[in-house]
Amino acid sequence: MNKKSHKKKQKKRGKGDGRNKENLAEDVTVKEQTEEAQPLSSTRKDKLCYEVKRSDIMGRYVVATRDIRAGEVIIEEPALVVGPCSGCALICLGCYRELDEAAIVQCKGCKWPMCSESCPGKGKYTGHSSYECKTLKSIPPDYSNLEDLKDSYQALTPLRCLLLKTEDLEKWKAVSTMEAHNELRRARGDIWPMNEKNVVQRIKKWGLKYEDEEIHTVCGILEVNAFEVGGSGANARALYDKAYLLAHDCTPTTTHTDAEKKVGRPLTVRASIPHKAGDLITLCYAYTLQGTLKRREHIKVSKFFDCSCKRCADPTELGTYCSAFRCPKCGARVLSTAPLEPHAPWRCTDSGCSYTMPAVAVQMLLKRLSDEFEQIDANDVPGFESFLHKYRNVLHDAHYLCLSALHSLSQLYGKVTDYMIHEMTDQQLNRKIEVCRELMKVFDFIEPGYSRLRGITLYELHAPLMVLTTRDFEKKAISKENLRGRLKEIVSYLTESALILGFEPPQSSEGLMATAAKDALKKIKTWEQIIGKIS
Numbered sequence: 001m002n003k004k005s006h007k008k009k010q011k012k013r014g015k016g017d018g019r020n021k022e023n024l025a026e027d028v029t030v031k032e033q034t035e036e037a038q039p040l041s042s043t044r045k046d047k048l049c050y051e052v053k054r055s056d057i058m059g060r061y062v063v064a065t066r067d068i069r070a071g072e073v074i075i076e077e078p079a080l081v082v083g084p085c086s087g088c089a090l091i092c093l094g095c096y097r098e099l100d101e102a103a104i105v106q107c108k109g110c111k112w113p114m115c116s117e118s119c120p121g122k123g124k125y126t127g128h129s130s131y132e133c134k135t136l137k138s139i140p141p142d143y144s145n146l147e148d149l150k151d152s153y154q155a156l157t158p159l160r161c162l163l164l165k166t167e168d169l170e171k172w173k174a175v176s177t178m179e180a181h182n183e184l185r186r187a188r189g190d191i192w193p194m195n196e197k198n199v200v201q202r203i204k205k206w207g208l209k210y211e212d213e214e215i216h217t218v219c220g221i222l223e224v225n226a227f228e229v230g231g232s233g234a235n236a237r238a239l240y241d242k243a244y245l246l247a248h249d250c251t252p253t254t255t256h257t258d259a260e261k262k263v264g265r266p267l268t269v270r271a272s273i274p275h276k277a278g279d280l281i282t283l284c285y286a287y288t289l290q291g292t293l294k295r296r297e298h299i300k301v302s303k304f305f306d307c308s309c310k311r312c313a314d315p316t317e318l319g320t321y322c323s324a325f326r327c328p329k330c331g332a333r334v335l336s337t338a339p340l341e342p343h344a345p346w347r348c349t350d351s352g353c354s355y356t357m358p359a360v361a362v363q364m365l366l367k368r369l370s371d372e373f374e375q376i377d378a379n380d381v382p383g384f385e386s387f388l389h390k391y392r393n394v395l396h397d398a399h400y401l402c403l404s405a406l407h408s409l410s411q412l413y414g415k416v417t418d419y420m421i422h423e424m425t426d427q428q429l430n431r432k433i434e435v436c437r438e439l440m441k442v443f444d445f446i447e448p449g450y451s452r453l454r455g456i457t458l459y460e461l462h463a464p465l466m467v468l469t470t471r472d473f474e475k476k477a478i479s480k481e482n483l484r485g486r487l488k489e490i491v492s493y494l495t496e497s498a499l500i501l502g503f504e505p506p507q508s509s510e511g512l513m514a515t516a517a518k519d520a521l522k523k524i525k526t527w528e529q530i531i532g533k534i535s
């Protein structure tokens with residue numbers, strides 16, 4: 001599943017990007033992985049807090065069997081299979097890091113590309129297993145045609161699934177019970193022929209004895225059920241035995257994280273909000289920071305169903321107005337008249353205004369503005385600000401394109417050249433505060449509770465508040481009472497941020513942010529010597 005889409009759709013950026021996961025360091029608490037095969041779910045023997053149900057519309061889905069606290073682990077399980085994403089760059093078959101085409105190391109066994117002979121993914125089922133190596137030995141890659149070699153990666157993850165048939169029957173059984181939507185995919189006319197060319201024919205050309213239909217089926221299983229895992233520079237896709245059963249909702253009730261460095265590359269699904277017994281447990285297959293039209297289009301194209309969740313069905317998107325335009329006649333909001341019907345017209349919400357927009361005009365406008373937005377360099381602070389200014393009379397303040405600009409700004413202010421936090425003017429610091437607050441207002445509805453987006457934005461919000469407070473204190477421009485009040489507010493943001501981001505792998509960028517938040521909290525404690533107890 002593109003369940004990581006809330007991380008995926010972000011613009012590529014180097015320094016200071018708090019959003020991409022980088023599980024770079026070894027988790028020392030984990031034993032060295034020696035065996036290739038790992039047992040399925042370690043939580044199987046534990047009493048589960050969920051059960052699997054079935055409906056005609058959603059197929060299997062998961063509900064809580066008891067009350068679940070926010071932050072509680074619902075599922076924790078190792079991967080069944082991990083492999084390259086389709087359309088990836090030339091990457092190491094063991095650890096999924098991008099390779100320098102001029103310095104590829106060849107696996108000693110099969111000659112396929114690796115980062116080094118000592119790649120941590122070598123000999124592991126979550127990387128380049130010995131059975132994959134044995135299979136690929138008779139299919140040496142053609143290094144004189146790197147484009148074709150890259151294309152051949154599309155067949156590798158399906159092949160890893162198929163190899164389970166002979167190498168790990170238990171995992172194969174778990175994979176083969178997943179939904180592939182073959183009929184829907186076959187009828188679509190785009191995906192099927194693409195898989196036929198890039199996967200089925202390639203696996204056949206390699207002389208591997210699998211049926212066409214079963215190869216198509218594993219392609220479908222991966223498209224419908226795989227999670228994007230890993231972080232910047234090491235993205236992969238993976239199937240999990242239980243987590244795939246979670247139904248989609250555009251305001252998810254869980255978050256998940258994968259631990260690249262742990263044995264079996266486990267996925268942890270946590271409740272982001274409290275659940276009552278019987279509540280649906282959901283995750284979002286789309287990018288939450290998109291408007292309804294885009295989310296539904298993505299879900300239809302990649303997951304083969306029409307989302308009709310509460311957020312999608314509500315023209316206001318739960319009061320966030322994430323898709324709203326500004327009326328050119330009166331300045332009020334323009335919303336879809338029927339958001340579950342993509343061809344429905346859009347209309348001004350002011351009862352005295354007759355302005356309407358046909359759906360096709362909305363699509364064209366969105367396309368034009370999205371294209372313009374995509375042209376902005378990922379580190380370009382003035383670029384995002386001027387986009388917001390230019391379209392202030394066209395897009396509602398909380399339109400998803402504005403939110404995307406604000407999201408970038410929330411992370412750029414304080415971290416990039418010309419905007420380093422201690423060099424920022426008071427006005428710029430106040431702008432960062434305003435940006436974070438605008439975002440939080442929306443995140444509280446679309447990703448409520450212990451969500452990564454909220455955790456990161458709370459951390460970003462504390463920084464300018466702290467710098468301004470320190471400046472005011474040094475200028476003696478703040479009373480003790482006021483100082484205590486401001487520090488209390490900062491402590492509350494840091495505490496929540498540390499709690500949320502503390503669920504992430506410690507060496508990921510979010511995990512490091514959690515540590516920084518805890519350190520900042522300790523520092524604030526020292527202010528108590530001056531002003532007495534803060535909270």
Ligand SMILES: C[S@@+](CC[C@H](N)C(=O)[O-])C[C@H]1O[C@@H](n2cnc3c(N)ncnc32)[C@H](O)[C@@H]1O
Binds near residue numbers: 178224245307
């Ligand atoms: C990853 S699978 C989830 C498990 C699946 N229900 C099953 O029985 O195998 C994703 C598929 O579940 C169904 N699904 C998930 N969430 C849904 C929702 N909110 N509305 C309708 N169908 C949904 C769709 O068929 C989708 O392609």
